[in-house]
Amino acid sequence: MEKKYGLIGATVSHSFSKSYFDEKFFREGLRDYHYDLYSLPTIDDLKKLLAETPELEGLNVTIPYKEQVVKFLSEIDTEAKKIGAVNVIKIKNGKLKGFNTDSAAFFETLQKWFPRTEQSKALILGTGGSAKAVQQALKKLSIPYETVSREKGKADHTYEDLDQDGKIIAGVQLIINTTPLGMSPNTNTCPPINYELLTTDHYVYDLIYNPARTLFLQKAEMRGAHFKNGLEMLHVQAEKSWEIWNN
Numbered sequence: 001m002e003k004k005y006g007l008i009g010a011t012v013s014h015s016f017s018k019s020y021f022d023e024k025f026f027r028e029g030l031r032d033y034h035y036d037l038y039s040l041p042t043i044d045d046l047k048k049l050l051a052e053t054p055e056l057e058g059l060n061v062t063i064p065y066k067e068q069v070v071k072f073l074s075e076i077d078t079e080a081k082k083i084g085a086v087n088v089i090k091i092k093n094g095k096l097k098g099f100n101t102d103s104a105a106f107f108e109t110l111q112k113w114f115p116r117t118e119q120s121k122a123l124i125l126g127t128g129g130s131a132k133a134v135q136q137a138l139k140k141l142s143i144p145y146e147t148v149s150r151e152k153g154k155a156d157h158t159y160e161d162l163d164q165d166g167k168i169i170a171g172v173q174l175i176i177n178t179t180p181l182g183m184s185p186n187t188n189t190c191p192p193i194n195y196e197l198l199t200t201d202h203y204v205y206d207l208i209y210n211p212a213r214t215l216f217l218q219k220a221e222m223r224g225a226h227f228k229n230g231l232e233m234l235h236v237q238a239e240k241s242w243e244i245w246n247n
């Protein structure tokens with residue numbers, strides 16, 4: 001029997017999720033399984049998609065709907081509720097249950113790569129759905145963090161604060177980009193921070209994986225900082241999504 005899965009987001013053409021699942025289904029001989037990209041102009045278009053595609057058994061959720069999608073769920077997993085963002089939906093008998101696998105995927109990939117010490121501190125750029133997942137992972141790893149937003153009052157700092165006080169960047173070892181700045185096709189942009197402040201002691205993690213080396217990571221590399229893109233996180237969260245859909 002045909003089984004359908006997919007990704008919903010405002011623009012999904014940048015995503016590697018379809019190729020990841022297409023290859024997985026081919027490799028594992030799952031001939032009746034399909035994964036499609038669904039670009040939804042608004043989150044309210046989800047109702048129409050569900051009505052038109054009754055074979056759907058699971059969805060991934062991407063920018064900018066990880067928080068907005070919560071209102072469509074019949075149930076939400078405890079961890080996703082705590083985070084306040086959902087990137088996986090399991091569909092059963094027309095009912096939607098939300099989960100978050102971004103947080104565990106970030107946790108796992110960060111733990112392997114970042115040499116945490118008692119003094120480690122982090123700075124998170126952006127305050128959206130994936131920023132919330134990153135915050136939860138950092139709490140679990142006992143890494144204190146501060147957040148940065150374009151808007152005053154929404155986070156610990158604005159980008160103007162970072163410009164005025166170089167100690168904010170100098171005082172952290174880990175900087176995580178959770179904004180879409182630099183993501184394909186807008187590859188010539190990057191978060192507006194002073195890259196001159198980066199040193200060989202900084203670890204710079206970009207959740208973006210397309211392109212593999214964003215302008216943010218290129219600038220970090222030029223300063224000799226350690227850097228990592230979001231590809232491994234994408235793969236880990238995809239496998240965790242698969243476990244949820246097939247549990």
Ligand SMILES: NC(=O)c1ccc[n+]([C@@H]2O[C@H](COP(=O)([O-])OP(=O)(O)OC[C@H]3O[C@@H](n4cnc5c(N)ncnc54)[C@H](OP(=O)(O)O)[C@@H]3O)[C@@H](O)[C@H]2O)c1
Binds near residue numbers: 129178
């Ligand atoms: N590798 C992976 O597995 C993985 C997983 C999750 C997400 N991601 C990537 O992470 C990025 C964010 O995804 P998301 O779902 O968290 O999106 P989101 O919910 O829309 O949040 C993005 C946040 O970035 C900030 N932002 C948006 N536009 C900006 C701009 N023009 N300039 C500066 N800041 C801006 C906003 O924070 P403020 O309004 O506070 O500034 C916003 O809340 C996407 O590129 C996505 O592909 C990758």
